Amino acid sequence: MKDLAREEQWSAWMRAAIGGDTHAYHRFLSSVAPHLRTMARRRCAQFGAPASEAEDIVQEVLLSIHLKRGTWDSSRPIAPWISTIIRNKLIDSLRRRGRHIDVPLDDVIAVLQVDEQAQAQERLDVDRILKTLKEPQRTIVQAISVEGSSVRETAGRVNMTEGAVRVALHRALKALLLTYREPMT
Amino acid sequence: MKTDELINLLSQDSAVRFRFGQALAVALLAGVLLAGLFFFAAMGFRPDIYAALESLRFIFKLVVTLALFLAASNLMVQIGRPGARLQWPAVTLVLVPLLLVGAVVAELAAVPSARWGAQMIGRNAHECLSLIPLLSIGPLSAFILALRQGAPQHPGRAGAVAGLAAGGLAAAFYASNCTDDSPLFVALWYTLAIGIVTGAGYLAGKRWLTW
Numbered sequence: 001m002k003d004l005a006r007e008e009q010w011s012a013w014m015r016a017a018i019g020g021d022t023h024a025y026h027r028f029l030s031s032v033a034p035h036l037r038t039m040a041r042r043r044c045a046q047f048g049a050p051a052s053e054a055e056d057i058v059q060e061v062l063l064s065i066h067l068k069r070g071t072w073d074s075s076r077p078i079a080p081w082i083s084t085i086i087r088n089k090l091i092d093s094l095r096r097r098g099r100h101i102d103v104p105l106d107d108v109i110a111v112l113q114v115d116e117q118a119q120a121q122e123r124l125d126v127d128r129i130l131k132t133l134k135e136p137q138r139t140i141v142q143a144i145s146v147e148g149s150s151v152r153e154t155a156g157r158v159n160m161t162e163g164a165v166r167v168a169l170h171r172a173l174k175a176l177l178l179t180y181r182e183p184m185t
Numbered sequence: 186m187k188t189d190e191l192i193n194l195l196s197q198d199s200a201v202r203f204r205f206g207q208a209l210a211v212a213l214l215a216g217v218l219l220a221g222l223f224f225f226a227a228m229g230f231r232p233d234i235y236a237a238l239e240s241l242r243f244i245f246k247l248v249v250t251l252a253l254f255l256a257a258s259n260l261m262v263q264i265g266r267p268g269a270r271l272q273w274p275a276v277t278l279v280l281v282p283l284l285l286v287g288a289v290v291a292e293l294a295a296v297p298s299a300r301w302g303a304q305m306i307g308r309n310a311h312e313c314l315s316l317i318p319l320l321s322i323g324p325l326s327a328f329i330l331a332l333r334q335g336a337p338q339h340p341g342r343a344g345a346v347a348g349l350a351a352g353g354l355a356a357a358f359y360a361s362n363c364t365d366d367s368p369l370f371v372a373l374w375y376t377l378a379i380g381i382v383t384g385a386g387y388l389a390g391k392r393w394l395t396w
Contacts, residue, residue: 020200029192037188059191066195068336068396071205071266080268088267088338129186144197145190151197169198 003079003113006031011078018069022150029062032082036061039090039103039111047099060180061089067177083108096181132179137172140165205334209262212331216354219323224358228316231362242366245288249371250360253281253353253379261328261350264343265335278349285376288368296367307365310374316362317378318385320355321348325382329389336396344390345383352379352386 010028017025040054040061065085072081087108094101130138136158143149143157155165237243260274296304307313328347337343356375365374 017196017199018201018204022196022199025199026192026196029195030189033188033192055188059186059188062188062191062195064336064396066198068267070201070203070208070334071336073206073266073269076269081266082268084267084338085336088336141194145186145194148193166198166200169194173194173198 006113007077007079010082011074014069014072014078015074018072018074029066032065033058033062035112035114036086038114039086039108042111043090043094043099043101043103046101047094049097049099053097056180057090057093060093060177061086063173063177063180064089067174079109079112083112086112129176129179133172133175136160137168137175140168141172141176144169203334205265205331206262208331208334209265209328212327213258215327216324216351219327220320220354220358223320223323224362228359228362231364233364234361237366240366242292242368243360245368246360246363246366246371246375247357249281249284249288250353250357250375252284253278254350254357255353256281257346257350257353261332261343261346264346265332265337267336267338278346285368285372289372292368296369301369304367305369305373307367307370307374309363309365310370313359313363313365313370313374314378314381317352317355317359317375318381320358321351321382324354325351325386325389329386329393332390332394333396335394337390337394340394340396341387341391343394345387347390348383348386349379352382355382 010031013024013028013031017028036058037054040057041051044051044054044057065082068085072078083105087103087105090103090108091101094103130142133141139158140154143154144151149157151162151165151169155162158165160168231237256274256278260271260278263269263271263274292304293301325348328351329344332343332347335343356379360371360375365371
């Protein structure tokens with residue numbers, strides 16, 4: 001059974017991530033994203049919405065998982081936790097786009113268990129997102145997201161402590177979630 | 186932004202500084218302290234507290250309000266966790282009103298019907314209705330603040346549960362000041378006062394607990 005192994009793997013990565021292991025967290029998010037993409041595309045196709053909209057939803061759900069990761073009780077299985085977040089945010093995100101729908105939790109769990117690799121598409125152009133941020137958040141976000149710098153490297157570049165960069169990054173991520181929730185122009 | 190770029194961004198923010206469970210534990214402690222400080226500064230125990238401790242009715246007031254506080258807190262610490270099982274905590278919470286109904290029935294059997302009205306109206310209805318909500322402002326604020334770290338499926342309901350917990354805590358303190366001990370008084374006025382706090386919690390939840 002693949003999914004049990006996957007769940008163990010996700011739990012292990014998430015536990016390490018909460019302790020500050022950025023590599024484990026990167027693997028975790030990269031592993032979750034394709035499943036989100038499959039779910040979001042399926043729902044968008046149902047409404048005749050473009051697949052590009054699905055990628056917005058993927059990113060919004062990833063941000064929500066990120067900002068609420070402190071609610072996972074690491075002594076509990078990760079699957080019920082993540083499935084519930086995904087389901088709730090999928091519904092919210094679709095609703096905000098004017099598509100009222102119920103997503104059964106079982107559907108979410110089923111897709112989490114399937115291996116599917118949909119290719120990502122670029123969404124929400126970087127400029128628009130960066131414009132909503134103030135300095136030094138903008139430089140920090142650009143360096144880490146586009147250029148793939150670490151917090152330490154970025155701290156050196158913007159002449160801030162690592163702690164200050166972490167705080168700025170965390171605030172930027174909260175602001176980012178609001179950007180996703182603005183009506184699309 | 187590409188999703189891969191977003192993932193780069195998120196993974197650099199991996200560490201969790203303040204976990205949800207810790208936030209709730211701090212909020213519960215802060216709630217008890219805030220309500221306690223306000224209580225001892227503004228009210229304090231009733232003068233005949235030691236005599237009252239020998240009265241079954243007085244003890245029952247403390248038991249039922251503390252039971253509400255504990256049962257609602259137990260539900261509150263789960264309600265912000267996606268995928269958590271809420272059935273048992275919810276069942277425990279429903280047992281509290283049953284406890285009160287039982288006491289009311291016992292009181293109706295023990296007291297002649299001519300005195301039911303007087304027992305129910307009591308002498309401290311105004312204090313009860315104003316002091317319980319006042320005492321719960323501190324705890325309710327602390328609980329809502331902590332629940333903001335959570336991810337409740339129904340924000341209004343989560344806020345209402347925080348209101349029940351805060352109301353139960355406030356009522357437990359107030360009960361040790363109030364001299365109306367009849368379960369009939371408790372069933373009417375305490376329920377109304379805690380209902381006010383629960384309603385406030387519901388509205389606060391709608392307003393501040395969406396995520």
